[in-house]
Amino acid sequence: KQEVTQIPAALSVPEGENLVLNCSFTDSAIYNLQWFRQDPGKGLTSLLLIQSSQREQTSGRLNASLDKSSGRSTLYIAASQPGDSATYLCAVRSTSGTYKYIFGTGTRLKVLA
Amino acid sequence: SAVISQKPSRDICQRGTSLTIQCQVDSQVTMMFWYRQQPGQSLTLIATANQGSEATYESGFVIDKFPISRPNLTFSTLTVSNMSPEDSSIYLCSVRAGAGEKLFFGSGTQLSVL
Numbered sequence: 580k581q582e583v584t585q586i587p588a589a590l591s592v593p594e595g596e597n598l599v600l601n602c603s604f605t606d607s608a609i610y611n612l613q614w615f616r617q618d619p620g621k622g623l624t625s626l627l628l629i630q631s632s633q634r635e636q637t638s639g640r641l642n643a644s645l646d647k648s649s650g651r652s653t654l655y656i657a658a659s660q661p662g663d664s665a666t667y668l669c670a671v672r673s674t675s676g677t678y679k680y681i682f683g684t685g686t687r688l689k690v691l692a
Numbered sequence: 693s694a695v696i697s698q699k700p701s702r703d704i705c706q707r708g709t710s711l712t713i714q715c716q717v718d719s720q721v722t723m724m725f726w727y728r729q730q731p732g733q734s735l736t737l738i739a740t741a742n743q744g745s746e747a748t749y750e751s752g753f754v755i756d757k758f759p760i761s762r763p764n765l766t767f768s769t770l771t772v773s774n775m776s777p778e779d780s781s782i783y784l785c786s787v788r789a790g791a792g793e794k795l796f797f798g799s800g801t802q803l804s805v806l
Contacts, residue, residue, distance in 0.1 A: 613795055622698070622784055622800040623735075628792050668734065670795065678723065678788070680795060682735040 581606045581673050583683040591689045592659055600654040600686045602669035607647045610672040613680070614643050614654050617666045626667075627654070631674070659690045694719055694789035698798030705775055705805050712771045713801045715785035720765035725786040726758070729800075735784065741768045775805045 582605045592598055602612070611630045615623040627636045627643040629652065635644040642655040652669060666687045670680040695718040705711050715724065726738040738758055739749045747760040761769045772779055785798045 611792060615795075615797075620702070620782065620800070620802050622797040623786075623795075625794055625796060628794045630792055670735075678740070679737055684734045 581671060581675075581681045583669060583671050583681050585667075585669060585683040585686050587686060588684065589687040589689075591691065593691050594659060594661060596659050596690075597655070597657050598659055598688075600656070600667050600688070602652040602654070602683050604650045604652075604671045604681075606673055606675075607650050608674045609647060610674045612643075612645055612652050612672070613670050614641075614652075615668045615670065617668060617685070619666075623668065656688075659688075661690050661692045664689050693794070694721065694787050694796040696785060696787065696796060696798035698785055698801060700801055701799060702802040703804070705803065707776055707805060709775055710771055710773045711775065711803060712769050713783055713785070714769050715767070715798050717766045717787055719789065721787040721789060722765070723788065724762065724768045725795075726760065726768075726770045727784040727786060729782040729784065731781070738770070738783075772803065775803075777805045779803065780805045 584603045586601045609631050613628045614626040617623050629636050629645045640657040645652045666685045668685045669683045672680050697716045699714055724741045727735040728738050729735050737750050738753045739747045741747045741760045741762040743762045743765050759771045783801045
């Protein structure tokens, strides 16, 4: 059974810092992995999608990497801004014949001005 | 991509009543997913709604408590029935669309049950 864990659970950094959020999964047989941002009380906004055959994806100041063999993905945020403050979730879709995504527990990020 | 309109955005309800949440997608999709996010928790899949067939419910969720309708390929509703304070959560609808079958979400319904 796939389990997804995110570390740290919460993170507070000063504006301008580069930071790394971690996502670990127990079953390496994945179809893809997706990173989301969630603002308080709101829905999820898709940030990056990495297919199982890819090693990384980039969008603006965001870079996500994937290492299937070790069951890990990282989301790198460059030059963080107060507007980046949100909860970041990763979700894994396995190749086990289902269409379901398993979500991680999230990292609550606060960027201080 | 897909744009999903979800309503209501929030509601405060009395114990024992029911609330119906609506999701409208700007394109036709085969499956729509309904999630629950309890306070401080991650997302849990409630059920998958397919047009023209019964919804498929995950373990721990039953049709009597969370009836779902899927009348066409762009619309679905989730009803939370006979509510109790334990049903206070954010409810989200979602679809897969586009290259790589990216997951897209509605803006969520924040439900508080008194």
